[in-house]
Amino acid sequence: MSWYCDVAPGHPFHGPYHDHEYGFPVTDDAVLFERLALEIFQAGLxxxxxxxKRPALAAAFDGFAIDRVVQYGEDDILRLMADSGIIRNRRKIEAIIENARRLQEIRHQHGSFAAWIAAHHPLSKEEWVRLFRRSFVFMGGEVVGEFLMSIGVLAGAHRDDCPVQERIRAACPAWLDPVRLETGN
Structure with missing residues (x-):
């Protein structure tokens, strides 16, 4: 098995993401939406x-502010498709916009995207994939799995001997039991 921990150290892009973001618990809805969008954009790339392209994507999508993205229409899709700084895939762009709409409804029902995730935790990866496929669009197993690993909900972001893993365990909120992260139960 290949680990991100083996590739990232010292790399100008992978290193900072690995050391300070990947696998750390996230509760901010804009950050959660950004991570979900980035995983969608990564599919096949x-x-x-x-x-x-992350800075250009954040600028193009108004900092991944859900309430702004839900208002995007055809003119915005055309603007995004013309932006050479981002990943210009119409299906992915439309999925981001539709998922913002669905997230707005989830926030309306649960208070936040983070609360929705917490209300369903713990689930197996397969159960998460089924839930995300019912709740969002453009949700393959890899997109869902990587999203959940990136925000600390599923185990596997780091090896046990990776120095970042201990910092992640210390940062876990009470509902995100690190023992469950390790066992997957």
Whole structure:
């Protein structure tokens, strides 16, 4: 098995993401939406491409502010498709916009995207994939799994001997039991 921990150290893009974001618990809805969008944009591409385009994606999508993205229409899709700084895939762009709409409804029902995730935790990866496929669009197993690993909900972001893993365990909120992260139960 290849680990991100083996690739990332010292790399100008992978390193900071690995050391300070990947696998750490996230509760901010804009950050959660950004991570979900980045995983969608990554489908079929390398993570390095996504990390390099991340600042342009954030600017193009109004900082991934859900309430702004839900208002996007055809003119915005055309604007995004013309933006050479981002990943210009119409299906992915439309999925981000639709998922913002669905997130707005989830926030209306649960208070936040983070609360919705917490209300369903713990689930197996397969159960998470089924839930995300019912709740969002463009949700393959890899997109869902990587999203949940990136926000600390599923185990596997780091090896046990990775120095970042201990910092992640210390940062876990009470509902995100690190023992469950390790066992998957």
């Amino acid at each position: 390398s993570w390095l491409i996504v990390l390099k």
